Amino acid sequence: MRFLLAILIIWGFTANAGEKVIITGSSTIAPVISDLAKIYEGKHSKVRIDVQTGGSSRGILDARKGLAQIGMVSRALKKNENDLKHFTLAKDGLAIIVHKSNPVTELTEDQIKQIYVKKITNWKIVNGEDKKIVVVNKAEGRSTLELFLKFFKLKNSQIKPDIIIGDNEQGIKTVSKNPNAITYVSIGAAEYNASVGVPLKLLKFKGVEAKVQNVENGTYPLMRELNLVTREAPKGLADKFIKYVLSKEASQTIKDHYFVPINKK
């Protein structure tokens, strides 16, 4: 018993002896970084990576104050944030999706806005069939909702949804079973499901096809950058972890979260 206890205590000390990095910020990036951190910790036994959420502004603030070695920011940096070093780990695009049988192939920014606030309620008005539009929105707190609202300059209380859903998969299931529904999901998830035969269609936006490729090359407008920021050039574990996040090795995990990893040169 005592022997076991001794082992436990020693193990406890050694486990704490390693380096530790604190990462705070955007709740969009936190899940993928947590996953990557777990994998990284598994490979390097003596490190601890602590991931906390609190929004992009907290990521900026904590990195500036040095409360966290790395901040997570789910947007491009503003001009007055140039004092921070930033590393773009991925891009996050939104695809507007409808059922495959829906004849509509493209909607303008204004049309989408009108549909979501229920000014346009019939597909006929936007060159579709004479059917009522079923508006599907995301639940509060989802990063896709945040991006959608920001891009279309809407408040969530202005949107008049018929259905509210949680994650991307639920959105895809809902649209694939409802010929009159419209929703928005992460572009990676939509493209994958369409490619395996789920009956859904990704609408063109501003003339650009909703494709992961077009998010990568920056032509698809409905997207944002996911960034890691540091106060100074990263050192030690922070540096190694950022390099790992940007590596080819990590890109599969990033894809698993339906983000588009940045092409490695």
Added chain:
Amino acid sequence: MFQLTRSRQDLYLNVFLKINGYFSFLAVFLIFLFIGKESIVALSGHSTAFIFDKSWFPSEGQFNTVPMIAGTLIVTFGSVILALPLGIISSLFANFYCPPRIKIFYRRAIELYTGIPSVVFGFWGLMKLVPIINEFQPPGQSLLAGILVLALMIFPIITLSLISSFEMASKNHFKVSESLGLKKSTYIWFVLLPSLKGQILGATILSTGRAIGETMAVLMVCGNIVKIPSSVFEPVRTLTANIALEMAYAMGTHRSALFLSGLILLIMIGFLLLLSDTLKKRFAWKD
């Protein structure tokens, strides 16, 4: 000497049991305390927000939970009202009309049925039931879908608990009623069911508890719009679905408001237990 060890053993056992007993009590108490503590932030801002705010838009500081309380109640009671006759009929079938050879299989099948994870029901509802409702009245994800899926989920719970009650009761007076020349149906309607009001009520409460706490299935088929529905074809959001939908990224007051949803749910279940106790006493007194 032996006596001493014996009593000491008793003492150990006594202490061990007491610790365990108090622990489970303490656990419930602590859960209540924790949820209460986490809800305080939402309550302290302006304590009537969750009743009098315009709607539920956490990012804009509106936290009206009344539509979700209503949603939970409507979905739950709707499904129980549907499930109760289903449960009674299927348990009567199992006890009195089922060929004896099949009886055991029927019972096992019902037992298996209660073990089906709720997400499976939700998935089935979303893929099969919702499109059918959608053809009659879009959007399909609706109060009706929720009630139907929940009723299918909880009726076997009623069936199972009634099968055993019916068995027990029939041991006592089925033979007597047969020897009196009563028909089977007369026995069921005028002897069995009236004498088992309490058990039927107990089974109903049990299934209500399950229905009220159900999350995944309801979340998938109900549409989750925060509004008191004006018809069965309109979507509805329950308190449980609210927590599950929004917990992932909720922070600050929003997070606290979700805990408040949980607290309200706990209080509702508390009331349910109280209600069942009083009703049971009333029935027992009548007997």
